[in-house]
Amino acid sequence: MNTTQLECFMEVANFLNFSRAAERLRITQPAVSHQISTLEDELGVKLFHRTSKSVRLTPEGDLFTQFAGEILKLSRLSKARIKEPTQSAPPRLVIGCRNPTELRFLTPALERLRQERPEVLPVLRLIPFDSLESLLAEGDIHMMFSFREAAPVKMRYRELTRCPAVCICAEDHPLAAYSTLTVKDLQEGGRIATCRPRVYPPSLFALQSRAMGNRETSQVLFCDNLEVLLPLVISGYAFAVAADIPHSRLPDLRYIPVPEMEPLSFGAVYTAEGYTPLVRQFLRILSEMSSPALPE
Numbered sequence: 001m002n003t004t005q006l007e008c009f010m011e012v013a014n015f016l017n018f019s020r021a022a023e024r025l026r027i028t029q030p031a032v033s034h035q036i037s038t039l040e041d042e043l044g045v046k047l048f049h050r051t052s053k054s055v056r057l058t059p060e061g062d063l064f065t066q067f068a069g070e071i072l073k074l075s076r077l078s079k080a081r082i083k084e085p086t087q088s089a090p091p092r093l094v095i096g097c098r099n100p101t102e103l104r105f106l107t108p109a110l111e112r113l114r115q116e117r118p119e120v121l122p123v124l125r126l127i128p129f130d131s132l133e134s135l136l137a138e139g140d141i142h143m144m145f146s147f148r149e150a151a152p153v154k155m156r157y158r159e160l161t162r163c164p165a166v167c168i169c170a171e172d173h174p175l176a177a178y179s180t181l182t183v184k185d186l187q188e189g190g191r192i193a194t195c196r197p198r199v200y201p202p203s204l205f206a207l208q209s210r211a212m213g214n215r216e217t218s219q220v221l222f223c224d225n226l227e228v229l230l231p232l233v234i235s236g237y238a239f240a241v242a243a244d245i246p247h248s249r250l251p252d253l254r255y256i257p258v259p260e261m262e263p264l265s266f267g268a269v270y271t272a273e274g275y276t277p278l279v280r281q282f283l284r285i286l287s288e289m290s291s292p293a294l295p296e
Contacts, residue, residue, distance in 0.1 A: 001039065001042055003071075003072060003075050004035055005035045005036075005038060005039040005042075006039075006068045006071055006072050007025065007072065008021065008025065008031075008032045008035040008036055008039075009035075009036060009039055009047060009061075009064070009065075009068055010065065010068055010069065010072065011024050011025055011032075012032065012036060012048065012055065013047075013048075013057055013061065013065050013068075016054075016055045016056060016057075017055060018032050018033060018036075018055065036048065043060075043064070045058070045060040045061075046058050046060065046061070047060060047061035047064060048061055090119055090120065090121045091117075091119065091120050091121070091278060092120070092121050092122070092123050093113070093120055093121075093122045093123065093142055093278055093279070093282060094122075094123040094125065094140070094141045094142050095122060095123070095124055095125070095141065095142065095143055095144070096125050096127055096132045096135060096136060096141040096143070096144040097124060097125065097126050097127075097132075097144070097145065098126075098127070098128070098132060098144070098145070099126075099199075099225065099226045099227065100126075100226070100227065101226055101245055101248040102145050102245070102248075103124065103126065104247055104248040105145070105245050105246060105247050105248050105290070106124070107247060108247055108289045109282065109285045109286045109289045109290075110122055112285045112288075112289060113281075113282060113285055116281070116285070117278075117281070120278065125141060132144050133152050136152075136155065136269065136270070136271060136274075137152075137154075137155075137271070139271070139273065139274060142270060142274050142276070142278075142279050143268045143269060143270040143274070143279060143282075143283075144268070144269050144270075145266070145267070145268055145269065146266075146267070146269050147163075147201035147204075147243070147264050147265060147266050148264070148265035148266075148267065149201045149202055149203060149264070149265075150201040150202070151267075151269050152269060155269050155270065155271055156269065156270050156271065156272060156275065157267055157268070157269055158267045158268045158269075158270070158283055158287075159265050159266070159267040160266060160267040160268060160283075160286050160287055160290040161245075161246055161266050161267075161290040162263035162264065162265055162266070163243040163244050163245050163246075163263055163264045163266050164243070164244050164257050164258075164259075164261075164263045165204060165207055165241060165242075165243060165244070165257070165258045165260075165261035165263070165264070166241070166242060166243070166244045166255045166256055166257055166258060167181050167186060167189075167239055167240070167241055167254075167255075167256045167258055168230075168233050168239060168240050168241070168242050168253055168254070168255055168256075169233060169239035169240075169253065169254050169256070170233065170234060170235070170236040170252070170253065170254070171252060171253070171254055172236060173190075173236060173239055173254070174189065174190065175189045175190075175239055175254075175256065176254040176256070178256055179256070179257075180256065180257050180258070180259055181256050181257070181258050182258070182260060183207070183210050183211060183258070183260055186210075186211035186213075186239075186241065186258070187210075187211060187212075187213035187215075189211075189239055190219070190238070190239065191219045191220070191221060191237060191238040191239075192208075192211060192212055192215065192219065192220055192221070192238055192239060192240065192241075193220075193221040193223055193229045193232045193233055193237070193238035193239070193240045194208050194212065194220060194221065194222055194223060194229075194240070195208070195223050195224075195225065195226065195229055195240075196222075196223075196224065199224075199225055199226065200242075201243075201264060203261065203262075203264065204241070204242070204243055204261075204264060207241055207258065207260075207261050208240075208241050211241055221237065221238050226242075230250065233253065234250070234252065234253060241258065243264050243266065244257075245266060246289075246290050247289075247290075268283055268286060270283075
């Protein structure tokens with residue numbers, strides 16, 4: 001199905017006359033007839049009752065006028081938008097995130113950005129690890145987030161906060177009664193949900209490995225990402241260790257500090273070429289909004 005077929009159909013439906021439709025479209029009548037025939041073949045229905053004296057819409061044709069009109073309207077709108085001068089388009093800030101935790105971290109800063117620069121439109125992209133770094137290097141996104149120890153070496157890093165290591169568990173979990181926890185407490189704390197190294201920075205993954213101790217396989221839930229890990233923690237199947245990133249806490253969960261591990265540096269990653277005034281302004285906002293996470 002193409003727009004030429006739809007335009008021919010709408011003109012014939014409007015005039016109920018193939019000759020007048022052809023004149024309006026500035027093509028031959030046989031060309032109009034051919035477009036209608038191919039459209040009917042594709043749809044598998046007759047759109048017009050045609051005799052030597054008259055043309056009228058079939059019930060299917062009458063119904064199809066609604067869809068054809070909307071498709072043509074969308075097509076014209078798309079072409080018009082694409083042709084809009086670049087100068088009139090609003091400035092956009094494209095931010096790459098790896099998981100919903102980073103999206104929650106962003107929310108307060110986005111609210112401030114809307115107040116300070118209402119003309120800017122943020123574009124958020126939720127993308128896996130390797131792809132995100134490639135997009136940043138190619139200039140398709142303006143910034144991403146990372147722990148310092150896992151940040152791409154050829155890019156700029158701006159620390160925004162330091163995140164304590166915490167144990168995350170449901171409110172009715174046995175560990176929820178503690179105000180702080182040791183690695184030994186974690187080793188004796190029951191089933192643990194874990195993430196692979198690429199999800200966690202090296203030092204946090206090392207803490208997770210120590211917390212696993214000598215557990216049996218049945219006492220470890222291996223998760224591909226945080227999206228899988230968190231529902232298991234929320235539902236009480238296990239606890240997990242994580243970095244307490246500001247603004248990312250979920251309700252009905254306990255976040256208990258593990259003081260044996262130093263807080264992790266967490267910040268924004270961007271390229272030298274992409275350090276525009278808008279990026280610089282948003283980094284300032286992020287710094288102001290990212291006070292270190294505090295224990296409950």
